[in-house]
Amino acid sequence: MAETTFGHEGGIAAPSQPVSVPGVHGESPAAHHTSTGLSNEKIAMWAFLGSECLLFGGLISTYLLYRNRSVEGPTPSEIFDIPFTSVSSFVLLMSSLTMVLAVSSIQRGDHQRCRTWLITTASLGASFIAGQVYEFTSFVREGLGYTTNIFGSAFYTLTGFHGVHVSLGILMLLSLVILSLRGRLPTERAETVEIVGLYWHFVDVVWIVIFTVVYLIPE
Amino acid sequence: MSELATHDEHGEHGHADDAAHHPTDTKYIQIALILGAITAAEVATYFVDFGPLMVPSLMVMMVVKFAMVAMFFMHLRFDSPLFRRVFVAGLITAVAVYIAALTMFEFWTEDDNIDTSTGGGETVGMVHVSR
Numbered sequence: 181m182a183e184t185t186f187g188h189e190g191g192i193a194a195p196s197q198p199v200s201v202p203g204v205h206g207e208s209p210a211a212h213h214t215s216t217g218l219s220n221e222k223i224a225m226w227a228f229l230g231s232e233c234l235l236f237g238g239l240i241s242t243y244l245l246y247r248n249r250s251v252e253g254p255t256p257s258e259i260f261d262i263p264f265t266s267v268s269s270f271v272l273l274m275s276s277l278t279m280v281l282a283v284s285s286i287q288r289g290d291h292q293r294c295r296t297w298l299i300t301t302a303s304l305g306a307s308f309i310a311g312q313v314y315e316f317t318s319f320v321r322e323g324l325g326y327t328t329n330i331f332g333s334a335f336y337t338l339t340g341f342h343g344v345h346v347s348l349g350i351l352m353l354l355s356l357v358i359l360s361l362r363g364r365l366p367t368e369r370a371e372t373v374e375i376v377g378l379y380w381h382f383v384d385v386v387w388i389v390i391f392t393v394v395y396l397i398p399e
Numbered sequence: 400m401s402e403l404a405t406h407d408e409h410g411e412h413g414h415a416d417d418a419a420h421h422p423t424d425t426k427y428i429q430i431a432l433i434l435g436a437i438t439a440a441e442v443a444t445y446f447v448d449f450g451p452l453m454v455p456s457l458m459v460m461m462v463v464k465f466a467m468v469a470m471f472f473m474h475l476r477f478d479s480p481l482f483r484r485v486f487v488a489g490l491i492t493a494v495a496v497y498i499a500a501l502t503m504f505e506f507w508t509e510d511d512n513i514d515t516s517t518g519g520g521e522t523v524g525m526v527h528v529s530r
Contacts, residue, residue: 218479226482230489237493245504266442273438277431280472284424374474381473385465392461396441397454 225375229382236386239341240393243334248399250329259324260395261315268311269391272346275304276384279353283377286370294373295360301380302353305346312343335394342390345383352376421477430471437464 214220247256282297316336324332356373359365365372422430441460444453470476475483501507 216479216481218481222482223485226485227489230486230492233489233493234496237497241497241500244501245506262442262445266438270435270438273434274431276434276468276472277427280427281424284421284427287421378473381468385468388461388464388468392441392457396444396457 219371221375222371222378225378229378232382232386236338236342236389239334239338240389243338243394246330246334247394248331250331253329253332254319254322254324256331256335256394256399259319259322261318262395264311264315265391265395268308268315269387271304271311272308272384272387275301275308276381278304279377279380283370283374286365286367286373289367291360291365291367294365295357298353298357298360298373302350302357305350305353305380309343309346309350312339338390338394342383342386345386349376349380349383352379421474422471427471430467434464434467 216223278297278301282294282301285291285294285297316339319332324335326333326336353376356365356376359372437460441457444457449456469486475486
Protein backbone atom coordinates (compact mmCIF):
# COMPACT_ATOMS: atom_id res chain seq x y z
CA MET A 181 0.00 0.00 0.00
CA ALA A 182 1.47 3.36 -1.02
CA GLU A 183 2.09 5.84 1.74
CA THR A 184 0.22 9.09 1.69
CA THR A 185 2.45 12.10 1.91
CA PHE A 186 1.69 14.71 4.51
CA GLY A 187 3.12 18.18 5.05
CA HIS A 188 4.53 19.28 8.41
CA GLU A 189 1.08 20.36 9.65
CA GLY A 190 -0.44 16.95 9.01
CA GLY A 191 -2.32 17.91 5.86
CA ILE A 192 -1.43 17.24 2.27
CA ALA A 193 0.72 20.14 1.06
CA ALA A 194 -0.82 21.90 -1.94
CA PRO A 195 1.38 22.79 -4.90
CA SER A 196 3.08 26.07 -4.12
CA GLN A 197 1.59 29.21 -5.72
CA PRO A 198 3.75 32.30 -6.30
CA VAL A 199 3.49 34.19 -3.02
CA SER A 200 2.22 37.71 -3.57
CA VAL A 201 2.96 40.10 -0.70
CA PRO A 202 0.71 43.12 -1.14
CA GLY A 203 2.65 46.19 -2.24
CA VAL A 204 5.91 44.36 -2.90
CA HIS A 205 7.18 44.73 -6.46
CA GLY A 206 3.81 46.25 -7.39
CA GLU A 207 2.05 42.95 -6.83
CA SER A 208 -1.47 42.95 -5.48
CA PRO A 209 -4.00 40.14 -5.41
CA ALA A 210 -5.44 41.50 -8.67
CA ALA A 211 -2.05 42.07 -10.33
CA HIS A 212 -1.78 38.61 -11.75
CA HIS A 213 -4.84 39.31 -13.89
CA THR A 214 -3.32 42.39 -15.58
CA SER A 215 -1.39 42.32 -18.84
CA THR A 216 1.75 43.66 -17.15
CA GLY A 217 1.50 41.47 -14.06
CA LEU A 218 1.62 44.69 -12.08
CA SER A 219 -1.05 46.66 -10.29
CA ASN A 220 -2.95 48.98 -12.62
CA GLU A 221 -3.64 51.34 -9.72
CA LYS A 222 0.07 51.68 -8.99
CA ILE A 223 0.96 52.28 -12.64
CA ALA A 224 -1.79 54.90 -12.79
CA MET A 225 -0.38 56.71 -9.77
CA TRP A 226 3.13 56.74 -11.25
CA ALA A 227 1.74 58.07 -14.54
CA PHE A 228 -0.16 60.74 -12.61
CA LEU A 229 3.01 61.73 -10.73
CA GLY A 230 4.83 61.95 -14.06
CA SER A 231 2.19 64.40 -15.26
CA GLU A 232 2.47 66.35 -12.01
CA CYS A 233 6.12 66.94 -12.92
CA LEU A 234 4.84 68.92 -15.89
CA LEU A 235 2.50 70.96 -13.69
CA PHE A 236 5.10 71.90 -11.13
CA GLY A 237 7.76 72.32 -13.82
CA GLY A 238 5.62 75.01 -15.39
CA LEU A 239 5.00 76.78 -12.09
CA ILE A 240 8.68 76.66 -11.12
CA SER A 241 9.77 77.90 -14.55
CA THR A 242 7.31 80.78 -14.36
CA TYR A 243 8.64 81.70 -10.93
CA LEU A 244 12.23 81.63 -12.22
CA LEU A 245 11.28 83.94 -15.09
CA TYR A 246 9.44 86.42 -12.92
CA ARG A 247 11.33 86.62 -9.67
CA ASN A 248 13.94 89.19 -10.75
CA ARG A 249 11.58 91.32 -12.80
CA SER A 250 9.99 93.59 -10.22
CA VAL A 251 11.25 97.07 -9.33
CA GLU A 252 8.77 97.75 -6.57
CA GLY A 253 7.50 95.78 -3.65
CA PRO A 254 9.51 93.37 -1.49
CA THR A 255 12.11 91.21 -3.19
CA PRO A 256 12.89 87.60 -2.24
CA SER A 257 15.98 88.53 -0.24
CA GLU A 258 14.01 91.15 1.71
CA ILE A 259 11.09 88.96 2.61
CA PHE A 260 12.18 85.33 3.04
CA ASP A 261 12.85 83.91 6.51
CA ILE A 262 15.20 81.05 5.64
CA PRO A 263 15.62 79.61 9.16
CA PHE A 264 11.83 79.36 9.58
CA THR A 265 11.33 77.76 6.16
CA SER A 266 14.20 75.36 6.86
CA VAL A 267 12.34 74.02 9.88
CA SER A 268 9.18 73.63 7.75
CA SER A 269 11.19 71.76 5.14
CA PHE A 270 12.64 69.42 7.75
CA VAL A 271 9.15 68.73 9.11
CA LEU A 272 7.91 67.74 5.64
CA LEU A 273 10.99 65.59 5.08
CA MET A 274 10.36 63.69 8.30
CA SER A 275 6.75 63.16 7.26
CA SER A 276 8.11 61.14 4.34
CA LEU A 277 9.87 58.90 6.86
CA THR A 278 6.73 58.37 8.90
CA MET A 279 4.78 57.66 5.72
CA VAL A 280 7.16 54.91 4.62
CA LEU A 281 7.08 53.45 8.14
CA ALA A 282 3.27 53.35 7.88
CA VAL A 283 3.53 51.41 4.61
CA SER A 284 6.08 49.05 6.16
CA SER A 285 3.79 48.49 9.16
CA ILE A 286 0.73 47.51 7.18
CA GLN A 287 2.79 45.23 4.94
CA ARG A 288 3.81 43.41 8.13
CA GLY A 289 0.18 43.27 9.26
CA ASP A 290 0.70 45.72 12.15
CA HIS A 291 -2.45 47.83 11.75
CA GLN A 292 -2.18 49.73 15.03
CA ARG A 293 1.30 50.93 14.21
CA CYS A 294 0.21 51.78 10.66
CA ARG A 295 -2.53 54.03 12.02
CA THR A 296 -0.06 55.68 14.40
CA TRP A 297 2.36 56.45 11.60
CA LEU A 298 -0.43 57.69 9.32
CA ILE A 299 -1.69 60.07 11.99
CA THR A 300 1.87 61.23 12.64
CA THR A 301 2.36 61.86 8.92
CA ALA A 302 -0.87 63.84 8.71
CA SER A 303 0.12 65.85 11.78
CA LEU A 304 3.51 66.71 10.34
CA GLY A 305 1.84 67.70 7.09
CA ALA A 306 -0.60 69.89 8.98
CA SER A 307 2.32 71.51 10.80
CA PHE A 308 3.91 72.27 7.46
CA ILE A 309 0.68 73.85 6.21
CA ALA A 310 0.38 75.88 9.41
CA GLY A 311 3.91 77.13 8.79
CA GLN A 312 3.00 78.07 5.23
CA VAL A 313 -0.10 79.94 6.38
CA TYR A 314 1.95 81.82 8.97
CA GLU A 315 4.56 82.63 6.34
CA PHE A 316 1.97 83.89 3.85
CA THR A 317 0.23 86.08 6.41
CA SER A 318 3.53 87.59 7.59
CA PHE A 319 4.51 88.29 3.97
CA VAL A 320 1.20 90.06 3.37
CA ARG A 321 1.76 92.12 6.52
CA GLU A 322 5.19 93.08 5.21
CA GLY A 323 3.70 94.28 1.96
CA LEU A 324 3.89 91.30 -0.40
CA GLY A 325 0.39 90.54 -1.63
CA TYR A 326 -0.73 88.37 -4.55
CA THR A 327 -0.93 91.38 -6.88
CA THR A 328 1.88 93.51 -5.41
CA ASN A 329 4.36 92.51 -8.07
CA ILE A 330 4.96 89.57 -10.39
CA PHE A 331 7.42 87.99 -7.97
CA GLY A 332 4.59 87.84 -5.44
CA SER A 333 2.09 86.45 -7.95
CA ALA A 334 4.48 83.72 -9.09
CA PHE A 335 5.57 82.87 -5.55
CA TYR A 336 2.07 82.57 -4.10
CA THR A 337 0.83 80.59 -7.12
CA LEU A 338 3.68 78.09 -6.90
CA THR A 339 3.68 77.60 -3.14
CA GLY A 340 -0.11 77.81 -3.01
CA PHE A 341 -0.50 74.97 -5.49
CA HIS A 342 1.97 72.93 -3.49
CA GLY A 343 0.08 73.70 -0.29
CA VAL A 344 -3.18 72.53 -1.87
CA HIS A 345 -1.49 69.27 -2.86
CA VAL A 346 -0.25 68.78 0.72
CA SER A 347 -3.74 69.49 2.07
CA LEU A 348 -5.29 66.93 -0.26
CA GLY A 349 -2.63 64.47 0.87
CA ILE A 350 -3.61 65.07 4.50
CA LEU A 351 -7.24 64.32 3.65
CA MET A 352 -6.18 61.07 1.96
CA LEU A 353 -4.12 60.07 5.00
CA LEU A 354 -7.03 60.73 7.37
CA SER A 355 -9.29 58.71 5.06
CA LEU A 356 -6.90 55.79 5.37
CA VAL A 357 -6.97 56.07 9.16
CA ILE A 358 -10.77 56.00 9.14
CA LEU A 359 -10.82 53.01 6.78
CA SER A 360 -8.37 51.19 9.03
CA LEU A 361 -10.42 51.93 12.16
CA ARG A 362 -13.49 50.53 10.41
CA GLY A 363 -11.63 47.35 9.54
CA ARG A 364 -11.76 48.08 5.82
CA LEU A 365 -8.00 48.24 5.31
CA PRO A 366 -6.74 44.68 5.71
CA THR A 367 -3.16 43.63 4.99
CA GLU A 368 -4.23 42.47 1.53
CA ARG A 369 -4.99 46.12 0.71
CA ALA A 370 -1.60 47.40 1.87
CA GLU A 371 -1.05 48.65 -1.66
CA THR A 372 -3.69 51.32 -1.07
CA VAL A 373 -1.50 52.78 1.67
CA GLU A 374 1.53 52.47 -0.57
CA ILE A 375 -0.19 54.35 -3.41
CA VAL A 376 -1.19 57.21 -1.08
CA GLY A 377 2.40 57.09 0.16
CA LEU A 378 3.69 57.60 -3.38
CA TYR A 379 1.60 60.77 -3.66
CA TRP A 380 2.86 62.00 -0.31
CA HIS A 381 6.51 61.37 -1.15
CA PHE A 382 6.06 63.20 -4.44
CA VAL A 383 4.67 66.21 -2.62
CA ASP A 384 7.77 66.13 -0.43
CA VAL A 385 10.06 65.78 -3.44
CA VAL A 386 8.45 68.82 -5.09
CA TRP A 387 9.11 70.82 -1.93
CA ILE A 388 12.75 69.72 -2.03
CA VAL A 389 12.96 71.41 -5.44
CA ILE A 390 10.92 74.47 -4.42
CA PHE A 391 12.93 75.04 -1.24
CA THR A 392 16.19 75.02 -3.17
CA VAL A 393 15.12 76.98 -6.23
CA VAL A 394 12.83 79.52 -4.56
CA TYR A 395 14.38 80.07 -1.16
CA LEU A 396 18.05 79.11 -1.24
CA ILE A 397 19.32 80.04 -4.71
CA PRO A 398 20.01 83.77 -4.56
CA GLU A 399 18.61 86.30 -7.01
CA MET B 400 7.17 13.58 -0.98
CA SER B 401 10.36 15.16 -2.05
CA GLU B 402 8.55 16.96 -4.91
CA LEU B 403 5.97 18.47 -2.58
CA ALA B 404 8.63 19.42 -0.06
CA THR B 405 10.55 21.15 -2.83
CA HIS B 406 7.47 23.16 -3.81
CA ASP B 407 6.93 24.18 -0.20
CA GLU B 408 10.55 25.30 0.20
CA HIS B 409 10.38 27.18 -3.11
CA GLY B 410 7.31 29.13 -1.97
CA GLU B 411 8.90 30.07 1.35
CA HIS B 412 12.15 30.95 -0.37
CA GLY B 413 10.30 33.19 -2.87
CA HIS B 414 8.45 34.93 -0.03
CA ALA B 415 11.68 35.57 1.85
CA ASP B 416 13.22 36.96 -1.32
CA ASP B 417 10.41 39.48 -1.77
CA ALA B 418 10.64 40.68 1.84
CA ALA B 419 14.40 40.98 1.60
CA HIS B 420 14.24 43.39 -1.35
CA HIS B 421 12.66 46.28 0.57
CA PRO B 422 14.66 48.25 3.14
CA THR B 423 14.04 47.62 6.82
CA ASP B 424 12.63 50.30 9.11
CA THR B 425 16.14 50.91 10.45
CA LYS B 426 17.35 51.53 6.92
CA TYR B 427 14.53 54.02 6.32
CA ILE B 428 15.52 55.91 9.46
CA GLN B 429 19.16 55.98 8.34
CA ILE B 430 18.12 57.37 4.96
CA ALA B 431 16.00 60.01 6.67
CA LEU B 432 18.98 61.05 8.78
CA ILE B 433 21.12 61.37 5.66
CA LEU B 434 18.41 63.49 4.05
CA GLY B 435 18.31 65.67 7.15
CA ALA B 436 22.07 66.12 7.05
CA ILE B 437 21.94 67.15 3.39
CA THR B 438 19.15 69.62 4.23
CA ALA B 439 21.34 71.09 6.96
CA ALA B 440 24.18 71.45 4.44
CA GLU B 441 21.79 73.21 2.05
CA VAL B 442 20.71 75.65 4.75
CA ALA B 443 24.37 76.25 5.61
CA THR B 444 24.81 77.84 2.18
CA TYR B 445 22.56 80.65 3.39
CA PHE B 446 24.89 81.49 6.24
CA VAL B 447 28.27 80.65 4.71
CA ASP B 448 29.51 82.20 1.48
CA PHE B 449 30.31 79.35 -0.91
CA GLY B 450 31.15 81.76 -3.70
CA PRO B 451 30.73 80.42 -7.25
CA LEU B 452 30.20 76.90 -5.87
CA MET B 453 26.96 77.86 -4.15
CA VAL B 454 24.46 77.25 -6.94
CA PRO B 455 26.13 74.06 -8.30
CA SER B 456 26.37 72.57 -4.80
CA LEU B 457 22.72 73.41 -4.07
CA MET B 458 21.64 71.80 -7.32
CA VAL B 459 23.68 68.67 -6.63
CA MET B 460 22.25 68.34 -3.11
CA MET B 461 18.73 68.89 -4.45
CA VAL B 462 19.15 66.14 -7.06
CA VAL B 463 20.65 63.74 -4.51
CA LYS B 464 17.74 64.27 -2.09
CA PHE B 465 15.22 63.90 -4.93
CA ALA B 466 16.84 60.64 -6.05
CA MET B 467 17.07 59.22 -2.52
CA VAL B 468 13.39 59.85 -1.78
CA ALA B 469 12.36 58.45 -5.16
CA MET B 470 14.56 55.35 -4.99
CA PHE B 471 14.17 54.38 -1.33
CA PHE B 472 10.98 55.90 0.05
CA MET B 473 9.02 55.51 -3.17
CA HIS B 474 10.60 52.06 -3.74
CA LEU B 475 11.59 52.82 -7.32
CA ARG B 476 14.83 50.97 -6.76
CA PHE B 477 13.11 47.79 -5.63
CA ASP B 478 9.98 47.72 -7.74
CA SER B 479 9.37 46.81 -11.36
CA PRO B 480 11.39 48.88 -13.89
CA LEU B 481 8.12 49.82 -15.59
CA PHE B 482 7.26 52.20 -12.73
CA ARG B 483 10.65 53.85 -13.07
CA ARG B 484 10.22 54.27 -16.82
CA VAL B 485 6.74 55.77 -16.48
CA PHE B 486 7.85 58.34 -13.88
CA VAL B 487 11.18 59.19 -15.50
CA ALA B 488 9.44 59.71 -18.86
CA GLY B 489 7.25 62.40 -17.31
CA LEU B 490 10.18 63.89 -15.45
CA ILE B 491 12.43 64.07 -18.52
CA THR B 492 9.59 65.52 -20.60
CA ALA B 493 9.00 68.23 -17.98
CA VAL B 494 12.70 69.10 -17.67
CA ALA B 495 13.19 69.23 -21.45
CA VAL B 496 10.07 71.32 -22.09
CA TYR B 497 10.85 73.87 -19.42
CA ILE B 498 14.53 74.16 -20.25
CA ALA B 499 13.37 74.92 -23.79
CA ALA B 500 10.85 77.46 -22.49
CA LEU B 501 13.43 79.18 -20.28
CA THR B 502 15.87 79.25 -23.18
CA MET B 503 13.21 80.83 -25.39
CA PHE B 504 12.80 83.57 -22.80
CA GLU B 505 16.59 84.03 -22.65
CA PHE B 506 16.57 83.14 -18.96
CA TRP B 507 20.20 82.00 -19.00
CA THR B 508 21.59 85.25 -20.43
CA GLU B 509 19.12 88.06 -19.75
CA ASP B 510 19.84 90.15 -16.63
CA ASP B 511 17.64 93.24 -17.07
CA ASN B 512 15.28 94.36 -14.34
CA ILE B 513 11.93 95.04 -15.96
CA ASP B 514 8.98 96.48 -14.11
CA THR B 515 5.85 94.62 -15.05
CA SER B 516 3.91 95.44 -11.89
CA THR B 517 2.85 99.04 -12.64
CA GLY B 518 0.65 100.59 -15.32
CA GLY B 519 1.84 102.87 -18.14
CA GLY B 520 4.73 102.30 -20.48
CA GLU B 521 4.55 100.05 -23.47
CA THR B 522 4.54 96.38 -24.17
CA VAL B 523 7.60 95.04 -25.95
CA GLY B 524 6.92 91.49 -27.04
CA MET B 525 5.44 89.79 -23.97
CA VAL B 526 7.10 92.10 -21.45
CA HIS B 527 5.69 95.39 -20.22
CA VAL B 528 8.39 98.04 -20.00
CA SER B 529 7.74 101.08 -17.86
CA ARG B 530 8.80 104.53 -19.06
